[in-house]
Amino acid sequence: MDRLRVFIAVDIEEPLVVSAMERVKEALVATRVPMKPVEAQNLHITLRFIGEVPRGVVEEIARSVLARLEFEEFEVEFRGLGAFPSPLRPRVVWVGVSEGQEQLARLHESIEEGLRRLGIPPERERFVPHVTLARLRGSRNLTALVKLLQEYEDYVFGRMRVTSVRLKKSTLTPKGPIYENLWEVKAR
Template identity: 40%
Template sequence: MSGTIRTFLAFDIEDQTILRRIMQAQKMLVSTGADLKLVNPQNIHLTIRFLGEIPLTMIDQIYEEMKKLVFSPFQIELEGIGAFPKPAYPRVVWAGIRNGVKELKNVFEQLEPRLRGLGFQPDNKGFSPHLTIARVRSGRNKAKLAELINDLMDYDFGTVNSGHLKLIKSDLTPRGPIYTNVKEVSGNNVQ
């Protein structure tokens, strides 16, 4: 097996009610006239760690480390819309996490030393759990967009059950990324 694939580790958001709420929020964002590239709701996920290009030969090694993680299935409460680097200068518009951050951070903190052991560089950006829902392509109607983001700081997306960490392959295409699940581990009900 030779070659590489672009990958990341994430929890999928598959709850249709949550995805409908995300689409409603995206429609509100579009209504500002801002120049946005919306994330396809079927591609919405909560990234734990971007891995980048990896050799195909590493898939099984990463999977073995994933299987050593200790976490129980948990709930993630999604609330609020924000932006990186900040609402006044948005580049990425995201849905926030109200509850479940501790559990997500636990998975991240278990993964980091395991990934370093496989030769990955440390993630120096820090862990900031969020769901990217749109990317800002230009400054068009930036003030209107920033105002709406501030108005939606308490937007309730709902709660999703999460218990399946996935190694996901990302194929970049002109129409947007195509994600394929490569490996998956389930929460192991450890209290």
């Protein structure tokens, strides 16, 4: 059976925001901590990671979850560099969202409700809107990274308007994931 690895996201397409994230990503790489940075064209806010599901389920998600999603355009401000699970024990380095959190949370909740109706179990972790910049692959030079996280903890990366939400396919490759848009919902 044909299975696709999918997620629902807001892509970061504002050039000034992307270039600010790219500059900070260069500083992250310069710490020489082993990591896999996210490519500029793959920067996004994940509203819901779904995982591998049959193609028929992907079509049902598009038809009965995304097609019913209604929202108005809104502004998001990207502020602060952080890490999961914590800045002192980083595994994932991210950019935070300071404005627009409520609207993103409402989108997430609408998507969650739709997915539950399809029998897809809810996410275990609390939704925290963020943009992943890099995934760590080791702990060498961690002190330099922790210092950088502190330096940029309140840095403003810029603003963008959220005008669409996309259902995306993720194909994992040795060089990193390749994302493809499967479905898009535009703001009213």
